[in-house]
Amino acid sequence: MKVLITDEISQEGLQPLLDDPRIELEIRLGLTPEELHRIVGRFDAMITRSGTTVDAALLEHGRRLKIVARAGVGIDNVDVDAASSRGIIVVNAPYGNVNSAAEHSMALMLSLCRNVPVASASLKSGEWKRAPFTGRELKDKTLGIIGLGKVGGRVALRAKAFEMTVLACDPYISPKRAEDLGVKLVGLEEIVRYADIVSLHCPRNAETIDMINARHFDAMKDGVIIVNCARGEIVNEAAMLAALQSGKAAGAAFDVFSEEPPRSELVRQLIAHPLMVVTPHLGANTFEAQKNVAVDVSKEIVRYLDGQPLESAVNIPKFDAELMQVMQPFLSLIQQMGEFIVQLAPANPSKVTFTYNGKLARYDCSPLTVCGLAALLNRATEQEVNMVNSQLIAEQMGICVETVSSTEAESFSNLITITLATPAGRRTVAGTIFEGMPKIVKMRDFNTDFQPEEHMLVISYADKLGLIGKIGTILGEAGINIGSMNLGRRAKAGEAMVVLSVDTPVPAEVIDRLAASVDAAFIRAIHMENASCID
Structure with missing residues (x-):
């Protein structure tokens, strides 16, 4: 199997592939879409992160592709529907960077509340100022978590350790899950109304784009803080900028944006705002996470090659x-x-x-x-x-x-x-x-x-004396050995059906001779291509 790697992947995490003699790796980084289109047809599998857009056009050129692996949680850059229509399996690594993403959310939250970035920059510039950087404690604050999945759940546990009151909104989790985490399950409107800090941990899809918009900001507490380590489009960036400019929001901490890298004036203004703490999509960028996600997708490719069930396929x-x-x-x-x-x-x-x-x-x-x-x-x-x-x-x-x-x-x-x-x-x-x-x-x-069995023959006919002997004789004369025979019939002298396994294919002329000899109501040669795959 030939595997193409198009983004930076932990070499240590690729060890399961490197150890398998059946797998040939080729690392090609920084290719343009046109360059990718020219080479992707030579590969059976492809590993990416967020830097490669796996769209319908690329998949059309990947005529040999059987599996696309995204070394990360999200699959925003993979056209799953286009892959599915071509029979290409899409796998991701939904657990490998979960802890890193949760810790990064807390890091941004604490950095913003304690003014760490601006205080650090001030001190490095030679100043010694303290009063301008007076911060806020997390204790006794209400944290509203939108999305109580793998990452959101970990953020909830860490927030509880900081003695925060935690509300959570997630229509796809059970009340017991919220109870186990010690959080109160509420609707989005309650999150918006009561939270001092809102932290987002949901995927980007039709339901979540612009989930937090101008209408929601109007209903929030004055001085609210927004933390987004999920996906950029979940928070309407124009509304976020307006909330910062008006003072409605005391600050925001973003790791993700609708454009990565930023190009539009809106996103650039948002990033540059003095009340923003920003990082360039670093939620999964720890050495541990990079190794974990690479190991996870590498193991999935080996499982596919071994014909084993896949643990993280998103489209099967x-x-x-x-x-x-x-x-x-x-x-x-x-x-x-x-x-x-x-x-x-x-x-x-x-x-x-x-x-x-x-x-x-x-x-x-x-x-x-x-x-x-x-x-x-x-x-x-x-x-x-x-x-x-x-x-x-x-x-x-x-x-x-x-x-x-x-x-x-x-x-x-x-x-x-x-x-x-x-x-x-x-x-x-x-x-x-x-x-x-x-x-x-x-x-x-x-x-x-x-x-x-691999080669079989199914015949139905009126049950009469001597017909089984005729079938054996004709096959024997044709040099075809019978491996096994199963005979079924409804009643004596009624309709009978015989299923034969044979060592070699039965030629068409032999089938015609059999049909005429037993006056077959039905006769069909069967070729089971995958019979040998059964243990």
């Missing part, structure tokens, strides 16, 4: 890590089932239904669904289909995807059933894990019991 569904050991065999099973049924079904499927019965139904089965869907669709389109883009491609193809779960089970403790509906009829296949191995246990209304 994933299981809780504790469940993966239980669920992993079913990913292999449903992949085999999808690849198997699509070769039996008529063309133009309009609907596919995934049904989960038994203990399996207690879990989140969405990764199983997208894995099975990818196996189904990979033979229907030239584009590579995987867990990332299978649902998008199904939608584009007009295929309805349905899932049904029930903890009730009859013959098996766990059962997965795939049903394809087409204009020419339905096809159903069901499978389970037996003694650690995938088994197909039902086809249509025939009970079966076989393990998918």
Whole structure:
């Protein structure tokens, strides 16, 4: 695997990649978009930080790209939708710089409240002044935290240690999470109304852009302080500047801006304001954080190469890590089932239904669904289909995807059933894990019991004496060895179905001869490309 690195990444953190002989690293820093477009097509994976914009145009040139890794928490510079549509996995490092970001928020808050930057500059210039730099204590102040996630939660704990009263606004966390942190969960309007200091820790998205604007500043306490170590666009910068100029805000501490580096006059004026404490997006810039995020994304690339579940993919569904050991065999099973049924079904499927019965139904089965869907669709389109883009491609193809779960089970403790509906009829296949191995246990209304193999032959016919012998004779005369045989039938002298595994592909002329010999109602040669991947 060839991996392109386009931004400064901790060399120590890249050690998992350097230690893997399968991986070839190439570091190319400071490239223009045009230069990146020319070379990205040679790589299977790409590691960036915030300095590279991974947009649709770049991804279009990355024809071999399988995974894009962002060595940091945010993914603002990666077009996740464009990556998903191309089946490219996007991973980040959501935990590696969490502590650094929280500590930087506290550093800015304390620096602003105690006038550290201006006092330092004054003393270095030869002055000895104290009165102009009288500060504020954090004790007994009300801190309003917007976004009580990984970073916001750590800021809350540190603020509590400073004996602050902490209010938090986050519609996506549970009351218990706030209770565990010792903070009061409130709405945004209460944060705005009661907080002495407002600290932001939420992602940049459609919901959060301009989350704090002129209307909110009007409702804030006089002398409020704003701390932003999240994303620049969350606070309306024009409104922030106006609040500083009017005296509504006693100060602000920003690590992030809508333009990085700043270009517009507005952002330059905001940064230059004497009541601003600013840093150039340093929240994650500690030696520890840089190593941690590099290690995290490096390990994700190795996991991808090993076919292991990814822990920090942002555009594929994933299981809780504790469940993966239980669920992993079913990913292999449903992949085999999808690849198997699509070769039996008529063309133009309009609907596919995934049904989960038994203990399996207690879990989140969405990764199983997208894995099975990818196996189904990979033979229907030239584009590579995987867990990332299978649902998008199904939608584009007009295929309805349905899932049904029930903890009730009859013959098996766990059962997965795939049903394809087409204009020419339905096809159903069901499978389970037996003694650690995938088994197909039902086809249509025939009970079966076989393990998918690379080369297979499925034949249905009217059950008559001697037909199994004829099938064996014809295959033997063609030099094709039968590895195993599974026979199912509805009743004596009724319809029968035989599933054969064979050592080599069955030529078309042999299939025609078999069909004529047994008067086959259905005959199909199956090639399972991924059968050898199952342990």
